[in-house]
Amino acid sequence: MKIIVLGNLDGQVEKAAALVDNIQTKKGAFDLLLCTGKFMPPSQEFISTFQTELSGRHTMPVDTYFTDSSEYSGPLMNTGNDETISFGKNLHFLGRSGLKMVKGLRVAYISGIDSDILGTEVWSADTSSQYLAHYFVKKDIEKVLEQYK
Numbered sequence: 001m002k003i004i005v006l007g008n009l010d011g012q013v014e015k016a017a018a019l020v021d022n023i024q025t026k027k028g029a030f031d032l033l034l035c036t037g038k039f040m041p042p043s044q045e046f047i048s049t050f051q052t053e054l055s056g057r058h059t060m061p062v063d064t065y066f067t068d069s070s071e072y073s074g075p076l077m078n079t080g081n082d083e084t085i086s087f088g089k090n091l092h093f094l095g096r097s098g099l100k101m102v103k104g105l106r107v108a109y110i111s112g113i114d115s116d117i118l119g120t121e122v123w124s125a126d127t128s129s130q131y132l133a134h135y136f137v138k139k140d141i142e143k144v145l146e147q148y149k
Helices: 013-027 044-056 138-148
Strands: 003-007 032-036 059-066 089-093 097-102 105-110
Touching: 003 013, 013 032, 013 059, 097 138, 105 138
Parallel strands: 003 032, 032 059, 059 089
Antiparallel strands: 097 105
């Protein structure tokens, strides 16, 4: 399996699509694109336009799965379920945390920013009963480790 990994797109999905097209032209077809870091745009003013564009017209040249650590990922991370969220063709948000099979590959992921910087009370929070915005907590790590067993 051939995989491309990109980090910190900062909302520049079209630029990433062009990059992947260029790489595939030179190196042949890839099976998967994984994006980590800050996937969403760097400011609130672009979020609604960005989400509309993703849902409507973006098509990635290869199956693309992403996590996000931007401050605008909170609503995506706190949907209350563990299902992958799709944005247009070939573009999928993995979710808050977990382990998923993606095209036959086991992918462990955690979205967000480490809440340990906010203190022990937040770090030990229950993700099912509290809105934690774009922070991951101890339970998110435990969830990945438990699913990995």
